[in-house]
Amino acid sequence: MFKTIQEALSYIEKQQELREQRLKDKSIYVCVGTGCTANGSRKVYKKFVEVIRKKGLDVKVETIDDESDVVRKTGCCGLCSLGPLVKIMPEGITYSHVRLDDVEEIVEKTIERGELIERLLLTDSVTGKKITKLEDATFFKNQTFYIMEGIGTSECKKIEDYMGRGGYKSLLKVLSSMKPEEVIETVKASGLRGRGGGGFPTGLKWEFTYKAKGEKKFVVCNADEGDPGAFMNRTLLERDPHSVLEGMIIAAYTVGAQKGYAYIRAEYPIAVEMFNKAINDAKKMGLLGENILGTGFSFDLEVKEGAGAFVCGEETALLASIEGKRGVPRPRPPFPAQKGLWGYPTLINNVETYANIAKIIRDGVENYRKRGVEKSPGTKMFSVTGPLKLTGIIEIEFGTTIRYVLENICGGTVEGKKLKAIQIGGPSGACLPEKYFDLPLDYDTLKSVDAMVGSGGIVAITEDSCMVEVARFFLDFTKRESCGKCVPCREGTMQSYTILEKFTQGKATHEDLENLESLAKIVKTASLCGLGKTAPNPILSTLKHFRDEYMEHINGKCPSGTCTALRKYVINPELCKSCSLCARACPQGAISGERGKPYVIDQEKCVKCGICFEKCKFNAIELV
Structure with a gap:
């Protein structure tokens, strides 16, 4: 355990030197993120351990359970559709779809003899050519990695690896030389906006909490990522938990909090495991707990597992859940910054927001603002799904166009199908037609076309899809996730869904069309929380851009042939x-x-x- 800031700084600088050396050593990195794990990567990992031990090879490895030398574990790089992924250093050779039967061949040919195994190499989504290194794939070259630094080589379970990338230096800087007001001004100057969906200026939220009066204050991380197909927060917690933890500790120091909670949904067991380990390791080193590094600042943190209610992504419902109450939202004001957990001032940001903090302090405001656009600086992680050649997690600068993401990063559609639209912002996001694909992805531009960045989910929709069915599909999710507290959301989403079913069954009339649009506007205006206010977005956006498809359904025809009844x-x-x-x-x-x-x-x-x-x-x- 470190007792002083200088002790901690010396250790971090040593880890930076060691990491540079580790990347030059012959080593094997196996992705153990959820996507690769689902495809058997942990079994592949164990097989590598067995083969390496059996052969007695001189391969630099990390420690498992502090007992034996094994191959290294790394977190998700975002290319979930090609897992399990294995990266061999220092050459950077990357293999995809690695199976148990491939392990001995990789060790014998690539590790021992330096030969490539052609069939396991990545195939570039744009050029169609085989590539040797992860970083050479078009999918990665056209991204801007900032939050997701150390792709393929970050050791997700080791605090030493995070320190080797400069981790916790920002915390030491804050504790040793910055007043809370200075931290707030730095965050405000960076222009960082909340990555949870609303895009509220982070510095302002911190300032409100700092100025709020209260005997106690809390810091909360919203990791209740419930959008279907969105897994940015899960990925970040699994691959780099300390980046989130460091941001939370800095936030606590800044606003004057003594206690914190990370609210992670229970369906993310690997994320829960990683974050709990990060907390324990930080405590062992004196970076968390009582009298941190002898500065007199104390902060403790624990994980609260959510039961999977989508509405608990709304901050007041989340706070109620932490308190042990039913997770339902309450009217605002007062906002959590004034009256949050147990009535005390509470700062709430999401996973990705906290992960930006340490880097802003480390790199400086000017450096941070080099990325993105004026009113939406920095980068954003997006989860891209749908019938595309490559899908998964990406990180891009704000201002990148939708078309660039779909074509230059994800490689376009499978089977050459024409894209008809995207649905952006989660299940309550808007559907945008192809004519908007050249719009830049940022908070204000999307808002100008009645869409939103939201959680960061992007679903590609091809021409053989029915937009009425798309609206029905997403509303089916939000109506089931409604907490039922307010009438507009509880009844309005159900009635809207009933009308949409009439369309897909060929029973709708012109009157139903008018009622659907009117009802959607009422739900959007009168609902209590963000879930209800955004739930009608798929309806309103498809009515705006694809109204002709609703008319065809009234006339007894589904243009795409998707609706079975028609x-x-x-x-x-x-x-x-x-x-x-x-x-x-x-x-x-x-x-x-x-x-x-x-x-x-x-x-x-x-x-x-x-x-x-x-x-x-x-x-x-x-x-x-």
Whole structure:
């Protein structure tokens, strides 16, 4: 344990030297993030350990359980669709989709003989060529790594590795030479905006909490990332927990807090494990707890696991949950900065916001503002999903266009399908058509077209998708996640969903269209919290940009053929060969005919399952 700032600084500088040396050593890094773990990376990791030990190779390794030498663990690099990923240093050779059967071959050929295994190399999403190094992939070259520094080589479980990247130097600087007011002014000057979705200026929130009167103060990290398909916070907590922890300790010193909570949803077991270890390691070194480094500043922190309620992403509902109450929002004001946990002033920021703090203090405001745009400086992590060649977590500067992300980073769509729209900002985000793809991604630009950065989720939507069904899909999630406290959200989302179902079932009228739009506006205006106020966004945005599809549904047709109830399969008599294959495959017995004559489909019996369409070898069955 360090007792003084100088002791800690000397240790950190030593770790920086050691890390530089480690990167020159022959070593193996295996990604153990959730995506790679789901594909078996931890078994691959153990296999590497067994093979290395068996062969007695001179490979520099870290320590597991402080007992034996093994291969190193690294956190998620964002390319989740290609895991398990293995990186071999110092050459930087990176292999994808590594299986247990590949491990001995990698050790024998690449580690022992320096040979490449062609089939395991990454294939560039844009050029289609095999590449040797992770950093040479177009997916990575076209990103701007700031928060996600140390891609492929950051050792997620070791505080020493974080220190080797300059970690905790910002905390030492703050404790030794900066007053709380100076820290606040630095954060304000940086222009950092909350990464949780609202984009509120972080420095102002810190200032409000600092000036608030209270016997106690709290600092809270909102890691209740509940958006389907969004996992930026989880990734950051798994790969670099100390960056978040350092930001929280600096925040506590600045606003005068003595206690903190990291609210992490229980579905993120690896993130919970990593952050708890980070807390324990920081305490052992005297960076957390009583009288930190002899400065007289004390701060303690613990993890609270959320039960998975989406509404607990709203800060007042989150605070209620920490207090042991039902997680429902309350009216504001008062805001948490004035009256938060147990009635005391409370600072709440999300994972990515805290992760920016130490780097701003370390690198300086001017350096930080080199990235991004004037009113949205810095970088942002986004989670990109959908039918794209590459999906996962990316980090880009604010101001990067949507099209650049989809084409230059993710490589465009699979099978060459044309993109029709994106849905951005989580399940309550807006749907933007292709004509907006050249807009820069930043808070104010998106707001100008009734969209939002939100949590940072981007879902690619291709031309074979039905936008009415897209709206119904996302509203189905938000209506189920409504806490039920306020009538507009509880009843409004349910009634809106019922109307959308009428559209997808071919039962909607022009009156339903008017009612849907009117109801969505009421829910947006009258709901108590952010969940209800943003839940109608998929409806309002699709009505604005894809109204013609709603009209076609009223007229009994789904233009993409997605809505099953509006499908109609018919047999083209000119193409039908009377083979009876479709009739034999039909589970409802809806197809009849006889040899030498075209078969027909009884529309009353047909359930639109499409089996006949798939089975016909002559393309005689058509979807109209």
